[in-house]
């Protein structure tokens with residue numbers, strides 16, 4: 001048979017899978033891929049188990065179990081003050097990934113431009129390419145001894161009459177930066193008076209530190225009316241393997257979203273939706289998440305302070321970026337491989353989040369790990 005003509009040239013195994021495999025091969029502490037090495041709350045498991053025993057095992061409603069959509073709408077209203085309609089504006093998805101891809105597939109037509117800010121989470125570009133869209137890349141600025149920021153004037157310059165969507169991500173993977181009120185105002189200035197949609201990836205919404213507030217698009221009605229807002233229970237409840245997320249969007253956008261969603265996955269597994277809905281009745285687990293992860297961030301940063309790594313700011317997410325120019329001149333991917341094989345701590349090169357592989361001498365560690373895992377990694381990293 002003739003070779004299949006690929007829809008996604010240049011796409012191979014993700015860097016996350018490759019670094020995890022390398023970590024396993026070398027017995028390294030895996031601070032590469034972003035997942036917790038600790039258990040979720042046993043109450044959550046009990047609630048899902050109960051849902052199965054109670055017979056919630058058949059197809060749910062395509063847009064999501066009503067009880068979970070209600071819990072999501074209530075949470076958004078309580079935390080961000082925006083009321084989404086349960087029936088027409090909230091859709092449960094198999095993880096944030098499907099929500100992101102579906103939001104792009106349902107709104108981007110061949111030739112439409114989509115502005116993506118790099119470094120960028122790896123699923124955005126393939127989704128844009130599948131839709132036949134044209135990614136327009138704007139790179140974040142990184143201050144010489146500081147952190148990353150979005151250059152809004154460059155985003156404004158990148159807008160053309162073909163621009164269909166701008167993708168934002170806050171708190172931001174991989175940089176750990178967060179957008180503030182001024183960023184939202186700049187974004188509003190850019191899209192005002194246009195038909196540009198916003199896809200807002202907010203999977204780390206409950207991980208903003210130092211009493212900072214998460215600037216969800218939901219807080220900004222002017223932006224919310226043109227936005228798909230995406231989140232993930234995998235991140236919030238330490239269950240990345242469950243792959244349950246959601247999208248909140250105005251009815252007109254949700255209607256189009258659901259057309260694609262319904263013929264792609266139709267629905268998300270039923271017992272987990274019911275279990276998560278029961279668990280959401282108590283807001284404490286998500287309200288306490290910033291403190292939980294801030295402790296880990298501080299532990300990890302303190303441990304690296306005396307080392308030869310240079311810490312970048314980490315205002316949100318469970319990722320810590322570091323410069324390593326005092327240690328090595330190797331390119332990021334090589335350095336990450338060396339660190340995994342020789343020092344036995346895995347990291348992710350930030351170059352993997354750029355289409356052109358831009359190398360800034362920065363790697364990303366994930367600190368969503370048990371304190372003892374972090375202690376072991378720190379002991380090794382301190383010797384570098």
Ligand SMILES: Cc1ncc(COP(=O)(O)O)c(C=O)c1O
Nearest residue numbers: 095096097121173203232234245
């Ligand atoms: C920025 C960002 N968006 C989306 C996702 C995907 O989330 P999910 O596992 O719910 O599909 C991730 C996971 O790492 C992420 O970091």
